[in-house]
Amino acid sequence: MKYYIKNMVCQRCVMAVENIVKELDINYYSITLGEISSEPIVEKKLNELSAKLNAIGFELMDDKKKQLIEKIKSLIISYVHFDPELQKFTMSDYLSRELPYEYNYISNVFSEVEGTTIEKYVITQKIEKVKELIVYDELSLQQIADQLGYSSVAYLSNQFKKVTGLTPSHFKKIRESKRKPLDHL
Incomplete structure (x- = not known):
């Protein structure tokens, strides 16, 4: 069960x-x-x-619809945050493969219950992942774009700015200015 x-x-x-x-x-x-x-x-x-x-x-x-929504969210979070190999699939193919429903049904139920589209939810998750990777400062923006399935750094940057109001480089500068050296803690 x-x-x-x-x-x-x-x-x-x-x-x-x-x-x-x-x-x-x-x-x-x-x-x-x-x-x-x-x-x-x-x-x-x-x-x-x-x-x-x-x-x-x-x-x-x-509630069956709420259960489906949480399963969709969990799958999206896994897709974006935990398994870069899943980026080989489109989101619609991935969700249809993982759930016993056609993508149109999944998309309609998600929009009805959440008041937003799956695509917007995925973008939000991707931008959160971009923020995390920028803060870690281990990958270039090109590597981040590649890892998250963006076609170019410019596309990632435009989407980042639409969601956050900042460019990735400005976000990085703000984050760095808030860090305190260990000897100042």
């Missing part, structure tokens, strides 16, 4: 949910972004699980 959880965005979230599931002595098969795969959970334990998840900012979901 699958139970869907809202607001899981990283591996730390998975570990936090796993700790709760173990604490409640729930037999499970796997825990991934946005879902627990387990034996059916009795109502009392399900209520305890829900309360403990809510206490740390997660939400156990029972």
Whole structure:
């Protein structure tokens, strides 16, 4: 049986949910972004699980559309942040491959529930990843563009400026000016 959880965005979230599931002595098969795969959970334990998840900012979901939205978000986050190999696929192909629905349905449900398109959500996630990579200062802007599937640095820069209001180089300067040397802490 699958139970869907809202607001899981990283591996730390998975570990936090796993700790709760173990604490409640729930037999499970796997825990991934946005879902627990387990034996059916009795109502009392399900209520305890829900309360403990809510206490740390997660939400156990029972609405099918909300479950689908969280699965879509989890897949997009994996696509953008965790697995550069997925960039070989278009987002529509990737989502259609991972979910048992056609992309048009997935896109329509996402837009209806979230009030934005999948494409805009992907752009937001990509820009967050660009910010992270700029702050790490390990890759050139060209390497970042290549890693995230942008056709050029100019396209990445234009999209970055539309979303943040800053150019990537200005963002980098601002971030560097906020850093304090260790001897000034």
